[in-house]
Amino acid sequence: MEVKDFISIIISSISLIISLYVFFSTYLRPAKIKLLLGNNLILFNSYVENSSGKQWGGLSFYLPVTFYNWSHRGGEVNQLRMVIGRPDNALNYCDMSWANFAQITGDEVRLKIDTQGIAQPVAIPGQSSITRMIRFNWGPAETPLDIQPGEYELIVYGWTEEKDKPNLRSKVSFLLSEPICKVYAKHVSQNLVEPILIPLGDMRLPNNTFTRKGVIKTFEG
Numbered sequence: 001m002e003v004k005d006f007i008s009i010i011i012s013s014i015s016l017i018i019s020l021y022v023f024f025s026t027y028l029r030p031a032k033i034k035l036l037l038g039n040n041l042i043l044f045n046s047y048v049e050n051s052s053g054k055q056w057g058g059l060s061f062y063l064p065v066t067f068y069n070w071s072h073r074g075g076e077v078n079q080l081r082m083v084i085g086r087p088d089n090a091l092n093y094c095d096m097s098w099a100n101f102a103q104i105t106g107d108e109v110r111l112k113i114d115t116q117g118i119a120q121p122v123a124i125p126g127q128s129s130i131t132r133m134i135r136f137n138w139g140p141a142e143t144p145l146d147i148q149p150g151e152y153e154l155i156v157y158g159w160t161e162e163k164d165k166p167n168l169r170s171k172v173s174f175l176l177s178e179p180i181c182k183v184y185a186k187h188v189s190q191n192l193v194e195p196i197l198i199p200l201g202d203m204r205l206p207n208n209t210f211t212r213k214g215v216i217k218t219f220e221g
Contacts, residue, residue, distance in 0.1 A: 031075025033124050033160050037170050038064030041154065041198045042104070043147075045187040048139055056191055057140035059147070062102060065156065067122060068129035077122045077168070079159040082136045084145070086152055094145050096136040104133055104195075147185075149178045154200070172201045 046058040061084075067077055085093030098119035124130055138145050151173060158168030180196060187194050210218065 030071070031069050031073045031124065031126065031160070032071045033067055033069045033075050033077060033158075033168065035077075035156065035158055035168050035170050036066040036068065037154075037156060037172050037200065038066070039200055040064070041174060041200055042195045043184070043198060044193055044195045045184065045191070046137065046193060047191075054191075055140045056188075057144070059138040059145050060099075061096075061136045061138075062104060062133055062195070063136065063154075063156070064131060064133050066129055066131045067124050069124040070127060072126040074123065074125045075160055076124060077158050077160055078162070079121075079166075080119070080134060081157045081166070082134075083155040083157070084152060086150060088150070092143070092146070094138055094142070096138055098134050099137045100135040102133045102135055147176065147181055149176055149181050151175055174198055174200045 042062040044060055045056070046060040047054040047056045048058060049055075061082065063082065065080070069075060080098040081095060082098070083093055083095050101117055101119055119134060122130060122132060152175070153171065153173045155169065155171045157166035159166050161167060176198065180198065184196060186192070187196075
């Protein structure tokens with residue numbers, strides 16, 4: 001075998017390997033679904049209907065979640081759960097399954113919520129993203145979730161496969177201020193269903209004035 005024939009075989013083999021890799025990554029690689037949490041959480045006093053009428057004492061949340069999939073193959077999110085708790089009270093973290101999808105319009109002062117049906121698996125096409133406003137409920141029969149001023153953390157778990165453990169996870173912290181807690185307490189005392197907007201993560205930070213050095217120190221290192 002001549003050297004040029006040997007080189008031709010090597011080049012052909014490399015081309016074949018590259019072609020197989022491109023084919024696999026484009027058409028055969030499983031979907032890679034990830035999730036992003038929105039900038040705000042909405043909470044409100046809620047109730048459940050039973051034979052005696054409205055049973056107050058519930059707490060509900062709306063959280064915008066974006067599912068994205070940069071793989072060529074599509075996939076689905078089968079289930080989503082949200083966990084909320086305080087780092088200083090490690091024995092009382094509340095785990096909730098998704099309940100409904102919704103659409104929210106308006107501004108911070110007047111929010112309008114339109115329920116769009118019971119939460120169900122979400123199909124995510126290849127190279128696409130889908131955003132859902134998701135409701136989570138903590139019912140009156142559950143151990144009360146104490147709404148007090150302080151630091152909270154929120155964790156969302158998701159399943160794209162039929163397994164016991166979730167393969168999606170996103171975590172963010174938020175702060176409940178004293179004014180927010182007072183507004184919520186008023187809603188509870190008057191049986192009002194009024195949404196309260198809570199900034200998540202860095203969105204809770206107020207606007208600030210910095211020196212140039214302060215900007216670099218705060219945001220760059």
